[in-house]
Amino acid sequence: MKKFILIVVFSFILAGIFTFINQPQAETVNRPSDKETSNLFESLQNELYEIYDIGAFKTASNPNYTINEIIIPINGSQEYYDSVKDEVESLVKNIIKTTSFKNYSVIVEKNKLDQFFNEKAKDEMDLRYEITKTVHDSLYEAYQNQIGDIGITDSAQQLIIEVNTFFNGQESNDFFKEMENKLNIIFQEKLSSNLLVKESSITIHIYNKYGERIN
Structure with missing residues (x-):
């Protein structure tokens, strides 16, 4: 009887370990190099600045790089922002799809500083x-x-x-x-x-x- 109880307890422990190991992990993204970041900003500048009224774009990540964003601020009126938001977002996603930033979320927002x-x-x-x-x-x-x-x-x-x-x-x-x-x-x-x-x-x-x- 004691042997049976030990076997059952051991089975529960193993099950717990496997459950922990098999839990889905938050997707992480390797941090792009400074050179890759510089190349990204250059590409964004070349593609966006001559067409749209864009503020200073930036990248943002949490400490373990499970949340990663490219933030594009749009200058000007609310009407202008609404008219170009989707277009800018689509263009940025197309720019980053073959880069180290391909898994970054693209956030297009109205420039709060410009509004201020x-x-x-x-x-x-x-x-x-x-x-x-x-x-x-x-x-x-x-x-x-x-x-x-x-x-x-x-x-x-x-x-x-x-x-x-x-x-x-x-x-x-x-x-x-x-x-x-x-x-x-x-x-x-x-x-x-x-x-x-x-x-x-x-x-x-x-x-x-x-x-x-x-x-």
Whole structure:
């Protein structure tokens, strides 16, 4: 009886070992060499950059190389992304099918960085428009028909407001000093919540009708 029990236990142990050995393993991919990666990027650049608006593509893998991806970011609008996504994916798969990257997944995605900068540029444009419109409209109330274009030049943490006028430059210094004071009040009372104004020091340049600075 003891012998029979030992045989049964031994059989279970063997069965467990064989079951463990025969379990399906996650498919791994040998890491491509730097030369192969360089060749891939060159091929992608040659095939994609002249036809599509593509961001910086890259490869990504987990530590044991069981998950491997080629990521292709598409620049531009959602409409453009939708129109070229499948085409780009098919082209990339065709490029890699005879390379060490043939088992990599191809991920074509909308460029998040491009989207971020587009949104940031739009926000900044709106802020600039608010400044120029507010300055122009406010000065026009005080100096009708004498105010031209309002320009903005910005550098690191400095906002230069350029006020072009139709004055001939013969006015007194006090006159333009008064205009400059009005501008400072406009920024304090009407534009204090504008992010460009809040984050920058303001410098005001006033020009006469000849383009000469008069303050």
